[in-house]
Amino acid sequence: MAYGHRTEHRLRVRARVVLHAARGRSNARIARETGLHLDTVRRWRGRFAQTGLPGLKDRQRCGRPASFTSLQATEIKALACQLPAETGVPLARWSCPELAREAVTRGIATFVSASTVRRWLAEDAHKPWQHRSWIFITDPDFRPKAERVLDLYARTWQGLPLGQDEYVISADEKTSIQARRRCHPTLAPGQARAMRVNHTYGRGGALAYLAAYDVHAAKVFGRCEARTGIAPFMSLVAQVMSTEPYASAKRVFWIVDNGSSHRGRKAADRLTAAFPNAVMVHTPVHASWLNQVEIYFSVVQRKVVSPNDFTDLAQVGDRLRAFEDRYNATAQPFQWKFTTSDLDDLLARLDRHIADRPEESSFRATA
Incomplete structure (x- = not known):
């Protein structure tokens, strides 16, 4: 020692x-x-x-007496687990200072700081100042539609494995990408300083970015259009289906959501009429999260679009096309882990939730 x-x-x-x-x-x-x-x-x-x-060794010390009891901490945590409107407070969400103020108002404690409240909430991972949105499943055929998409990601179709000459494409549109001309040049990051982007800008128009993503090859085909619609989407399909190996493939499955440019049976028939080896597969309603191209769009949003600082739409298009080449040079397929078993678990949880709250079940039926 x-x-x-x-x-x-x-x-x-x-x-x-x-x-x-x-x-x-x-x-x-x-x-x-x-x-x-x-x-x-x-x-x-x-x-x-x-x-x-x-x-x-040092002996155990009793330390300073606790300023708050465990009951007081529990009451404040319970308050944080209630909506402010339900308690008569005109707030949308709780913050730590507001919780501390409300605790004093209710007589839970004579004084408590916001940092103390934050420490108590951190013990149970409570963050009432955050929120997440959610939506009920309204598609009556949600499970069979979702199962088809998940099976294609696992390279199966109707219980049979896909062949080497069969491909899965995930396609969609990213609308309204603006060209914002900043009134002052963007400053590069420096020592102890983040990149600075001027808030004031002039509008240089907007375009739509259409992309088709080969799920298993991690290859992207994209194009910029003035607007979305049937014609721009079919131009994207022609761009993909006119190149190999898709032109001579046995089948090419196109996974799309229920957007207006590729919605319903007419869109599927239109696709098959133009390219007999193409099969359109729709995701369920309100389930665009099953479409893997949305992951690619999130990458584009983080790495290309934000912060938005372009001189004109031509620069936006050039940046997007250059990023496609860069992405295709190094990309790997997304590690998709959501399977049909996970889908069954999700639906079972939703059913239990609705059974526990019958008023939501009636709302869902009305919707």
């Missing part, structure tokens, strides 16, 4: 006091050689003599 490199400094000093005492030195001499007070030397010699090595 006296010479160990990993021994705490205070334990090392106390161990040296014991070693000096073992050599027969007086307390006064030990105090001079170690730089400690005489009473400190006497204390650690006495403790070691009584209990040995455990006596060199």
Whole structure:
């Protein structure tokens, strides 16, 4: 302990006091050689003599009495788990300062700081200042439609594995990508300074970005159009289906959502009429999250569009096309882990939730 490199400094000093005492030195001499007070030397010699090595450790201390009881902390956590409107407070969401103020108003505590409330909520991972949106499943054929999409991601169709000459394409449109001309140049990041983008801008128009993503090859085909619609979408299909290996493939499955440019049976028939080896597969209503191209669009939003600073629409299009080439050079397929088993678990949880709250079941039936 006296010479160990990993021994705490205070334990090392106390161990040296014991070693000096073992050599027969007086307390006064030990105090001079170690730089400690005489009473400190006497204390650690006495403790070691009584209990040995455990006596060199600090004793348990009671510390300052707690300022708040566990009941007070629990009541504030319970308050955070209620909607403010239900308690008569004109707020949309709780914040820590507002919770602290409300706790004092209700007499839960005479005073409590926002930092104390934040620490209590962190213990249970409560974050009432955040919110997430959700939506009921309204498509009566949700499971069979979702199952078809998930099976295609697993390279199966109607219970049979896909062949080497069969491909899965995920397609959609990213609408209204604006060209915002900043009134002052964007400043590059510097030491202890983030990149600075001027808030004021001039509008340079907007375009739509259509993309088709090969799910298993991680290859993107994109094009920029002035607007979305049937004709722009079919141009994207022609762009993909006119190239190999899709032109000579046995089947090419096109996974799309229920957007107006590719909705319903007419869109599927139109696709098959133009390209007999193309099969359109729709995701369920309100389930665009099953479409993998949305993941690619999120990458585009983070790496290309934000922060929006373009001189004109031509620069937007050039940036998007250049990013496609860069992405295709290094991209790997997304690690899609949501399977049909996960789908069954999700639907079972929703059914239990609706069974517990019959008013939501009636609302869903009305919708």
